[in-house]
Amino acid sequence: MENKEIRIGIIGVGGIAMGAHVGGLKNVKNCRISAICDTDTTRLKERGDILGIPEALRFTDYKKLVDCDEVDAVEVCTPNYLHPEMAVYAIEKGKPVNVEKPLGISYEQAKTMLEAQEKYGTPGMVCFSYRFRSAVRYAKILLEENAIGDILGVNVKYLKDSGLWAGRRLEWRFRKEFAGTGVLGDLGVHLIDMCTYLLGDIKKVFGTCDIIVKERKYLDSEEYGNVTTDDACNFIATLENGRTANFSISRCVLGHKNTITFDIFGSDGIISFDLNHPDELSVCIGKVDKECGGMHTVKVPAKYELSQEGTFVEIARGNKVECHPTIADGIKCQKILDAIQLSSETGRLVDVE
Ligand SMILES: NC(=O)c1ccc[n+]([C@@H]2O[C@H](COP(=O)([O-])OP(=O)(O)OC[C@H]3O[C@@H](n4cnc5c(N)ncnc54)[C@H](O)[C@@H]3O)[C@@H](O)[C@H]2O)c1
Structure with a gap:
């Protein structure tokens, strides 16, 4: 498990995905971005070309990205109201998920992620980026x-x-x-x-x-x-x-x-x-x-110094990490x-x- 290659699928390739996530993953060994998803098809094409993602692995439906065999772990970088349904779907499918903050638009909505995690046991993390400083x-x-x-x-x-x-x-x-x-x-x-x-x-x-x-x-x-x-x-x-x-x-x-x-x-x-x-x-x-x-x-x-993206990759491999902003931490903040x-x-x- 320790050094298994992790193939990451990113949902929502806007500002933060192309900045902190793509930038951070570049410096993490033995992982790569294998698929992307965005409902904005112009952006999907442009970002897919930049990242060198094959057309067959560019999706407009996030469920297809999560279900894709070439994705081991998922990063949710969409607007806040979409985080819970996307993260819950990844958790149900057993794909480790890294969710942007805040976890959702309300505690009631966000807590579904913790309920799903308690049921399925899939690893998860929240991007509380400043903790890693x-x-x-x-x-x-x-x-x-x-x-x-x-x-x-x-x-x-x-x-x-x-x-x-x-x-x-x-x-x-x-x-x-x-x-x-x-x-x-x-x-x-x-x-x-x-x-x-x-x-x-x-x-x-x-x-x-x-x-x-x-x-x-x-x-x-x-x-x-x-x-x-x-x-x-x-x-x-x-x-x-x-x-x-x-x-x-x-x-x-x-x-x-x-x-x-x-x-x-x-x-x-x-x-x-x-x-x-x-x-x-x-x-x-x-x-x-x-x-x-x-x-x-x-x-x-x-x-x-600790890398946020490196930490997520370790979590996705099933390894324990010292600084891990959990879904439960995100719910507490919500x-x-x-x-x-x-x-x-x-x-x-x-x-x-
Ligand atoms: N950790 C940080 O420091 C930090 C910094 C900035 C933003 N964020 C968070 O990141 C998230 C995204 O912010 P952003 O600034 O990148 O926004 P953005 O608007 O630049 O990007 C969001 C992307 O999601 C896409 N999208 C919308 N609906 C979708 C759907 N149904 N399926 C797939 N893609 C969809 C949009 O087309 C867009 O490309 C927000 O939750 C925000 O709070 C975190």
Whole structure:
């Protein structure tokens, strides 16, 4: 099993598939992309030619790709509302599946994947990409070593300018029926996963979601339609130990292409991560009143870097891996997304369970 060649079928060959997935798989030994699927036939042809996929292995029906004998494992890279039905089909057919985040448009919809996995036992993973960053993995080790003592607070930001790009149309991600949430599920879910991965469960949330650009032109006409997903979301989360984490997420911040900052304040020090410096942590370690000596930069050893796609290939081979964002982790995050939306709608603190 250990080094078996893994032939990957990708469903949805849009932006993330051609970026992180194709790019990541290039560096993974003994695997290849054997088939692709997309309902956009122009894109299917163009991407099939780029990837050198034979015509017979280019599909418009995802079930045909999953059923194909030349596919061992499946990556689901379609809009959010399609993830559950596609992943469940792959799980039922015993094909290991790597699902893009968020897992679906609601907890009710997404949990079908976990139910199917419990029934069929097929391996699965969620693309919580930032968990694989060396600085995040190193932060986890420091936290496990209790390097900063008791957690007193967390401050997290994810900022982009992508909601303000001129002429951007009413794509699927701006419509609730296809995306579920906007920036909350698109960007915020990465932070929620990072927070639960590093610090444990989130118990309660209080949040507000805001649509800043209210209308956009439809994809195929000059008419305007309503944006129904959030452009900005701020929320406070209560951690297992009762302390709070403060999250600020927006796709309408000029000057920010993809900024993530994550500060964890402890009784004995601080750990800070900034995606603009992905191989570093800014830390103050030691009792704050004695040895800390202020913030300083730690270069994270290269050995902590891990490939998301390489991890999926190992999982598809049936091997155990150390950093594995599971379907259950994705469902946990989905529940938190639902709770934040409910909090925003009702103006109340919401218990995640
Ligand atoms: N992990 C990350 O950091 C990250 C980053 C960006 C996007 N994503 C996620 O990846 C997913 C896709 O996002 P994207 O930006 O690539 O979107 P996209 O619109 O660029 O690509 C989606 C593709 O799916 C295709 N598609 C739609 N319906 C289909 C169907 N029924 N069968 C087959 N193909 C179908 C579309 O034609 C399109 O080519 C989303 O869930 C998004 O949240 C994750």
